[in-house]
Amino acid sequence: MTKLSYPKALNKALRDEMERDPAVCVFGEDIGAGIAQVTLGLLNKFGSDRVVDTPLSEQAFTSMAIGAALCGMRPVIEFQIPSLLFLTFEQIANQAHKMSLMTGGQVCVPVTYVVPGSGSRAGWAGQHSDHPYSLFTHVGVKTAVPATPTDAYGLLVSAIRDADPVVLFAPAGAMAVRDDVDSRALEPVPLGRARIHRAGTDVTVVAVGHLVHEALAVADELDGEISVEVFDPRTVYPFDWDGLAASIAKTGRLVTIDDSNRSCGIGAEIIATVTEEMTLVAPPKRVTRPDGAVLPFALELDRAVQPSREQLVTAIKTVMK
Amino acid sequence: MTKLSYPKALNKALRDEMERDPAVCVFGEDIGAGIAQVTLGLLNKFGSDRVVDTPLSEQAFTSMAIGAALCGMRPVIEFQIPSLLFLTFEQIANQAHKMSLMTGGQVCVPVTYVVPGSGSRAGWAGQHSDHPYSLFTHVGVKTAVPATPTDAYGLLVSAIRDADPVVLFAPAGAMAVRDDVDSRALEPVPLGRARIHRAGTDVTVVAVGHLVHEALAVADELDGEISVEVFDPRTVYPFDWDGLAASIAKTGRLVTIDDSNRSCGIGAEIIATVTEEMTLVAPPKRVTRPDGAVLPFALELDRAVQPSREQLVTAIKTVMK
Amino acid sequence: MALSAAGLYRRMRLIRDFEELALRLVKSGDIVGGTHPYIGEEAVAVGVCAALAEQDLITSTHRGHGHVLAKGSDPARMLAELTGRETGLNRGRGGSMHAADIGQGILGANAIVGAAAPIAVGAAWAGQRHGTGQVVATFFGDGGLNQGVLLEALNLAALWQLPVLFVCENNGYATTMPVRTGIAGSATGRAEAFGIPAVTVDGMDVEVVRDATAEAASRARRGDGPGLIECLTYRFGPHHTMEYGIRLNYRTQEEIEHWRQRDPLTIQGGRITPAERAQADAEIEELLAEAERFALTSPRPDPAGALDYLYASGMAARAGVA
Amino acid sequence: MALSAAGLYRRMRLIRDFEELALRLVKSGDIVGGTHPYIGEEAVAVGVCAALAEQDLITSTHRGHGHVLAKGSDPARMLAELTGRETGLNRGRGGSMHAADIGQGILGANAIVGAAAPIAVGAAWAGQRHGTGQVVATFFGDGGLNQGVLLEALNLAALWQLPVLFVCENNGYATTMPVRTGIAGSATGRAEAFGIPAVTVDGMDVEVVRDATAEAASRARRGDGPGLIECLTYRFGPHHTMEYGIRLNYRTQEEIEHWRQRDPLTIQGGRITPAERAQADAEIEELLAEAERFALTSPRPDPAGALDYLYASGMAARAGVA
């Protein structure tokens, strides 16, 4: 039983799927060298016709993956920075996502987009610190934000096997997390199935990605005083509404914490759906980045813009009032 | 007193601002010919150094507008189709939007992006029928969705004069609307100020863009039975939360209808903010496009995916139960 | 698929008459949203596809009817698509700008200019990897030459020596913008800058287009990489049928007349006997009458299935109201 | 700004020592997030900026410290920016990859490869329209040549004959990707395809770079349009300081040694007297000691102002928790 690191989990998922299915291939920048660790060793093992170091042309190789998918491949794309999803938004949202319906079901586009180190990486500042998973939730592209190495493995495997495009965000804030698991026990995690990291009876805290660990710390801190259920959706789209309904039925209270901007973020969606379809005994609260947030460079400013443990504690205490 | 058409209103706003301020210029495809009617006559009047017909390079000319703005210009960009906002998402969300903060306030980027005919245009199908205003709300780019010619005029004028980037969606579904106004009476409409099209006491219906007119028709239909207040935010970002709070204080009930996809759309944001910060006597409801909607070509399918009057009536009656 | 001189004429006649029929159906309201007519450019699609093998692939554009018919799709099912029927190529879900027919090697039209080129590169990459010997032809207009993603695609195809034929349909305009005001340099010069062999040919002569394509295709099949073929052509009609409704004076009558003198059907028609020509015309007339009947009597899709095929995995999307 | 041989050396020495200092501050943790060191490429920034006038503009890249210093920013305020201080060029909001100094004509570094080129084109368009006679130099790496938006920008600059200097810093690699595996054709060939005059020069010789730039700049000022200058150079250090933490074997020691033989400081240093050289070295040492003192004693920004300047209009954004 060895400690599994987050990057190793992604690396193993890729390796296992490439061994299992010759259609799986990887495109990206510097993936031969494995700079982001996710692709370490894959070039040597599978060769350059399955591990393709691409030039700095994200838009072209993102659409190239579509063409390869139309011809039977299952490409995985690694993006070095989250904002490359802005650059390739047309290719993902307007091309890959729409092809199945537009062709009347003639084709599917099983492409997986992986962003290792999404969200703030201290010091990378404005254009390298985005966490745009809510954008893909809005356009309807399947979106996973694993909080742990085990889920990172299981969700990447499921993403690769899925018939549709899937974006997987590996939050920089979760990259240091390690799991005590027997790597032989790792298995696929279905898209759309939440995970209760900690059961509780007073309030449901829906936490996304690295913030799951903040939520768990807060739950510990409040232990005895408030019984917090920590609910990790694992995929923000599709979202496990049934699982959340069960949790809310138990607690009747809701707080969300996630690292996307406030307006039209996943926090808003969770509160909206719960208010429309479930019953709460107290008004819900969400903790997010501010509206329109741009992360400033200086560390104390960067931190000030991100959701914090303190904000979560206050929110929980407010809904318990 | 002449009937003002929606395209004429946009055209007049552009013309007036170009006359008022020599820094205002227009970039776009076929704007010399004025295909979209918005720029009709401007080339002759202001010349090709202020009305610039651009090649089919949206990404370059969208960033070109940033450079021009940094040097004192106030560019207006016309996009022929809504999905060009996907293609230029990097240039708008990651460049124009972030420059003021990233430079510590050294620069501003007063660029306006206009999309005449946003949303579904019957028969244009999957890649030409998007209504992505919620995406810009999420990233924090100011976003206007005028429902009437008068507001189209006033909001475009304010957008052009604003120091920040602003996206203005002119819904295809509102393009045929005409206003009985004395064109001399037209004036700027501040960003972030809602408009109550019809006062009511039982329920607040927040309607966006062309759906404001559906909401008004429904309000008429229910007249005597249910007193509907029709609330048009006019800009989805910034949103007039104070105005909405006043309306909710009166009605205590909320229904939203808008043409964006369901998850993480503006409808979700409105419900989330109202539930967190205001008091409702009944659970709210929203009417939207489905999750991840792609508009199919066949007319009856295209229609089936868009929010309808019937859905609004049902939603209103449900919250009144 | 190798075609005789008469066969080439027949294919072009099919497209010409299909497009005329489509115009009638736009006016009658049976086709909603209009079309981008291919009339005048038939020699490009037919010439290129005549040099391709059955198993070869193509990607198409917003002005794509000609490509789809030239590659071999059933005109009846194409017309059913344009009229939004369940029997259409895309089950009525795609329409004029998204027609696809995987069975015929048509990976799809694309409503976004330039967007199909990198998709074609990906298909060619997969084919090369699988050793299929397939060639992928990607059509785009002169305006497409200004899309960054297409230029990126040229680089990838050249770097990896992929079997892609970049077919530039230079019809002189991107909507209202003349080529000279939109393009610095030339189509061939851009390809050559990436080390891609490029030629400019008479796009009104189907046999010239076919021969140029055949040469590039055999190079590509030999593993010698991509090629670009610029076809000088002209659309006799509007950019889009909406142009019938608005006055746009970006072309002179003289210019239009000049090009009409070089009608690809007249040029190819002159190479076959009057009898062959008359027979082809008659056959096409009959075939399209049948296609129209098929399309207009085909069932419309059921609104309940509006979101069918949204997710290939079969996942259902939440409705727009709870 | 015209510089003597000694002046050119001094500017390069400033950048070299500034970058060495920055490396120390990365190790000490005073600079958070690391840097993309410019060490080895000094002759490009200094040579280009030496041929520009005060009023001319530049855009920069992720590897931008050299450009900013060469164009004339105060090293102390640049260092304050890198250490996240309120006294920094961007008030500590931008950092290494976003340094901007409008007063010095520096429109900003850009963390997105290729993204600055069209911004430079827009600035040049505005300048041309205002008749300022300004020239805009836009720096980018060999990797930037593969960004579609940069290729689109070449077309716009060429079409409208805008006063833009495209400066390609070809240091042989895009992170770990060698130029030959990433670029089909050449930098100059791509520019020429758009009708843009292009030259390749020794990017290790500051006077050669300056002269090539001066020629292109005077052409641009005359209204004869853009030019591209490819500078063959090399980074002596890592792509990014994170490389110190991971083993990457994409370059041989021989190759690195070979280029170190052509250190731009040695080349230019050989053109001035030992006395001039010693004096410049001493001045820079003193200047940077003062810069370090200034930066490290400057106040850090107040977290309460984390979203200051988000909207130039002064609009306040809603907080992340109500």
Ligand SMILES: Cc1ncc(C[n+]2csc(CCOP(=O)(O)OP(=O)(O)O)c2C)c(N)n1
């Ligand atoms: C990226 C993009 N920009 C703009 C449009 C709107 N549009 C559709 S066709 C067209 C002109 C295309 O010109 P060209 O590529 O020469 O093809 P042609 O219409 O002449 O066949 C434009 C601007 C689009 N569909 N996609």
Ligand SMILES: Cc1ncc(C[n+]2csc(CCOP(=O)(O)OP(=O)(O)O)c2C)c(N)n1
């Ligand atoms: C569009 C984009 N893709 C990827 C990255 C990540 N990245 C940063 S620098 C770099 C390499 C750039 O190479 P080059 O343009 O040659 O500049 P150099 O680093 O050699 O100075 C990459 C891939 C980025 N910042 N922007």
Ligand SMILES: [Mg+2]
């Ligand atoms: Mg054209």
Ligand SMILES: [Mg+2]
């Ligand atoms: Mg480089």
